[in-house]
Amino acid sequence: MNGSRMIGEVRVVGAGLLGASIGLGLRAIGVDVIVHDSSPVNLNLAIDYGAGRPAKDTDIPRLIVVAVPPDVTARVVAAELAAFPNAIVTDVASVKVSVLEELRATGADILRYIGSHPLAGRERGGPISARGDLFIGRPWVVTPHDDIPAAQIGVIEDLVLDLGAIPILMTAEQHDSSVALVSHLPQVVSSLLARRLLGGTESALALSGQGLRDTSRVASSSPELWVQILGANSASVVGLLREYRTDLDALIDALDAPSAPGARRAVAELLAGGNAGVARIPGKHGQDRRFSQIIVMVDDKPGELARLLTEIGDIGVNLEDLRLEHAPGVAIGFAEIAVVPEAEAGLVTELEARGWRIAEVAL
Amino acid sequence: MNGSRMIGEVRVVGAGLLGASIGLGLRAIGVDVIVHDSSPVNLNLAIDYGAGRPAKDTDIPRLIVVAVPPDVTARVVAAELAAFPNAIVTDVASVKVSVLEELRATGADILRYIGSHPLAGRERGGPISARGDLFIGRPWVVTPHDDIPAAQIGVIEDLVLDLGAIPILMTAEQHDSSVALVSHLPQVVSSLLARRLLGGTESALALSGQGLRDTSRVASSSPELWVQILGANSASVVGLLREYRTDLDALIDALDAPSAPGARRAVAELLAGGNAGVARIPGKHGQDRRFSQIIVMVDDKPGELARLLTEIGDIGVNLEDLRLEHAPGVAIGFAEIAVVPEAEAGLVTELEARGWRIAEVAL
Numbered sequence: 001m002n003g004s005r006m007i008g009e010v011r012v013v014g015a016g017l018l019g020a021s022i023g024l025g026l027r028a029i030g031v032d033v034i035v036h037d038s039s040p041v042n043l044n045l046a047i048d049y050g051a052g053r054p055a056k057d058t059d060i061p062r063l064i065v066v067a068v069p070p071d072v073t074a075r076v077v078a079a080e081l082a083a084f085p086n087a088i089v090t091d092v093a094s095v096k097v098s099v100l101e102e103l104r105a106t107g108a109d110i111l112r113y114i115g116s117h118p119l120a121g122r123e124r125g126g127p128i129s130a131r132g133d134l135f136i137g138r139p140w141v142v143t144p145h146d147d148i149p150a151a152q153i154g155v156i157e158d159l160v161l162d163l164g165a166i167p168i169l170m171t172a173e174q175h176d177s178s179v180a181l182v183s184h185l186p187q188v189v190s191s192l193l194a195r196r197l198l199g200g201t202e203s204a205l206a207l208s209g210q211g212l213r214d215t216s217r218v219a220s221s222s223p224e225l226w227v228q229i230l231g232a233n234s235a236s237v238v239g240l241l242r243e244y245r246t247d248l249d250a251l252i253d254a255l256d257a258p259s260a261p262g263a264r265r266a267v268a269e270l271l272a273g274g275n276a277g278v279a280r281i282p283g284k285h286g287q288d289r290r291f292s293q294i295i296v297m298v299d300d301k302p303g304e305l306a307r308l309l310t311e312i313g314d315i316g317v318n319l320e321d322l323r324l325e326h327a328p329g330v331a332i333g334f335a336e337i338a339v340v341p342e343a344e345a346g347l348v349t350e351l352e353a354r355g356w357r358i359a360e361v362a363l
Numbered sequence: 364m365n366g367s368r369m370i371g372e373v374r375v376v377g378a379g380l381l382g383a384s385i386g387l388g389l390r391a392i393g394v395d396v397i398v399h400d401s402s403p404v405n406l407n408l409a410i411d412y413g414a415g416r417p418a419k420d421t422d423i424p425r426l427i428v429v430a431v432p433p434d435v436t437a438r439v440v441a442a443e444l445a446a447f448p449n450a451i452v453t454d455v456a457s458v459k460v461s462v463l464e465e466l467r468a469t470g471a472d473i474l475r476y477i478g479s480h481p482l483a484g485r486e487r488g489g490p491i492s493a494r495g496d497l498f499i500g501r502p503w504v505v506t507p508h509d510d511i512p513a514a515q516i517g518v519i520e521d522l523v524l525d526l527g528a529i530p531i532l533m534t535a536e537q538h539d540s541s542v543a544l545v546s547h548l549p550q551v552v553s554s555l556l557a558r559r560l561l562g563g564t565e566s567a568l569a570l571s572g573q574g575l576r577d578t579s580r581v582a583s584s585s586p587e588l589w590v591q592i593l594g595a596n597s598a599s600v601v602g603l604l605r606e607y608r609t610d611l612d613a614l615i616d617a618l619d620a621p622s623a624p625g626a627r628r629a630v631a632e633l634l635a636g637g638n639a640g641v642a643r644i645p646g647k648h649g650q651d652r653r654f655s656q657i658i659v660m661v662d663d664k665p666g667e668l669a670r671l672l673t674e675i676g677d678i679g680v681n682l683e684d685l686r687l688e689h690a691p692g693v694a695i696g697f698a699e700i701a702v703v704p705e706a707e708a709g710l711v712t713e714l715e716a717r718g719w720r721i722a723e724v725a726l
Binding site: 119131133136139141168170174177178179181182183185186187188189190191192193194195196197198199200201203204205206207208209211212213214215216217218219220221223224226227230231232234237238240241242243244245247248249251252255256258259263264267268270271272273274275276277278279280281282297301303305306309310312313318319321322323324357358 | 482494496499502504531533537540541542544545546548549550551552553554555556557558559560561562563564566567568569570571572574575576577578579580581582583584586587589590593594595597600601603604605606607608610611612614615618619621622626627630631633634635636637638639640641642643644645660664666668669672673675676681682684685686687720721
């Protein structure tokens with residue numbers, strides 16, 4: 001990137017992971033960033049890390065980014081709108097309708113407010129975890145409302161583009177119902193699954209495989225943050241949870257009498273619906289393309305995986321995706337490699353010729 | 364491995380992924396494997412792939428492995444017990460109580476039957492996907508019942524060890540309640556989540572991140588197989604689903620009135636229970652140790668990931684785990700690397716010195 005699209009100084013309020021990362025990203029392209037936080041410790045830490053400079057009485061920021069917890073976002077946005085009557089204000093909270101409604105209720109000058117939400121990695125960490133490149137390649141939803149002038153939307157889009165993210169325009173309502181489905185519902189489903197593990201025996205948990213690990217991974221997220229998110233988007237989330245419960249009830253009924261007429265068909269249709277649903281998730285690079293998967297056994301010692309990947313590079317095949325699995329209890333790993341289907345057969349042949357053991361080939 | 368623990372010929376009935384993989388694995392260590400399948404096509408394919416030889420009238424197998432779908436397992440086991448009155452018979456179905464009960468009901472000679480279940484990768488594929496090393500390092504549950512003599516259990520343990528798997532002794536009941544928790548419940552939870560995606564808009568699905576991908580991954584499993592598994596283990600699964608539904612009801616109630624007294628606390632406690640549950644899943648190599656995670660940005664072109672891993676090897680750090688994520692819509696990837704906590708700071712410094720961009724560091 002050569003310089004910034006944005007002109008003038010940017011004020012960032014809240015020096016947590018997101019706020020400090022925005023500051024670092026903008027400073028890296030020469031933007032004058034003012035950083036503010038109600039905690040002097042956080043503020044000084046963010047300044048020490050290079051996320052911006054302290055505020056001065058003479059500051060006249062054109063753009064203000066509020067990056068505080070969802071619970072207090074509307075209050076802080078309203079205060080900033082009042083304190084800087086010529087600035088455009090955005091926020092980065094993961095819920096959008098409740099913030100806008102609260103602002104309307106307080107009589108804030110909402111024609112200078114445009115909400116936004118970067119879908120950037122994990123929401124944890126504080127300024128110490130901040131990175132200027134946190135947003136590169138990530139979707140960043142921008143939610144204009146009412147008759148917001150296009151020029152003001154453009155200011156937020158410039159911010160998003162300057163940070164390397166992809167701006168996606170939606171209404172606040174569209175945003176909240178979208179993230180309820182692709183983010184908040186998976187969080188709830190995973191947390192409730194993981195909660196069941198509290199009742200499992202040690203020997204049951206010793207049989208845990210990759211399926212359980214994947215399904216329960218996000219259950220380790222912060223309850224404090226998620227209480228705020230789920231509370232602020234409760235209407236959308238509850239709607240989905242009720243639909244989920246209807247399916248769950250149907251499944252429980254069918255499994256209560258698994259030999260009854262229609263029971264097997266009911267279970268099969270619920271599972272087939274899952275097949276069809278998961279196929280709707282866009283793949284790598286936004287495409288819906290399916291890749292072939294090859295599983296290679298790798299000894300668990302330094303350099304082995306690098307050797308494998310170097311040889312795949314020598315063979316001339318590009319990895320579309322890769323993950324490493326470890327078998328419990330032994331010093332061996334499985335590298336799951338995704339490649340375009342046309343490359344699969346040749347790659348397997350070449351790898352086997354070089355002595356690699358292919359554990360399984362599946363489409 | 365030098366030779367086999369087992370003596371004499373082994374008869375494998377069912378030449379799908381598991382049966383053919385067992386045949387290939389045993390043949391690789393010199394065991395005489397007889398392979399049989401009710402489908403002549405499957406049988407000839409498995410023989411062509413080297414999984415075993417056709418049966419002869421003079422065969423007197425000491426051990427028979429039944430590797431057919433769960434629905435027909437008991438019937439085939441009973442037929443094999445009757446046809447070979449001196450053989451010990453095992454099966455590899457993913458449910459164990461229903462098979463044993465059905466065998467008891469038919470009056471089969473169950474003192475020569477010991478159920479088992481290899482927890483080996485994905486259950487799909489047929490003989491073409493078979494691999495002799497499919498079971499290496501995987502848990503393989505063996506479920507003796509009643510007064511099965513220790514020598515007979517030893518025969519099954521030898522089979523498991525010969526195939527490189529780890530034998531775990533449990534009763535059939537313990538097995539079924541264990542896999543209900545760590546395998547069948549995650550499958551159901553994930554399938555019902557993925558089914559909700561059928562109602563999502565394209566723009567909502569465009570916001571899909573790694574959380575949704577992980578939580579819904581197993582939802583692409585075969586409905587045909589899972590109808591059998593869930594039906595055969597319905598009692599254990601329904602018990603867990605009812606407990607899950609109790610939590611879901613509590614969450615729906617709390618989110619229906621998110622500002623009511625106690626609502627936030629109820630949500631927080633459900634989420635915190637998820638934190639505690641997921642922490643019970645054993646980590647790599649059966650340990651419960653937590654690793655530090657480093658996320659490195661990698662250009663999406665051949666050889667880049669290999670270069671990264673080669674340099675990590677040069678730095679002298681062993682990868683505990685690795686996965687590659689792709690940001691939607693852009694030619695960049697994120698390599699998530701897990702290392703022992705003591706290695707983290709040094710590795711980050713070294714990688715940054717070599718020009719790698721670290722996207723985020725999180726514990």
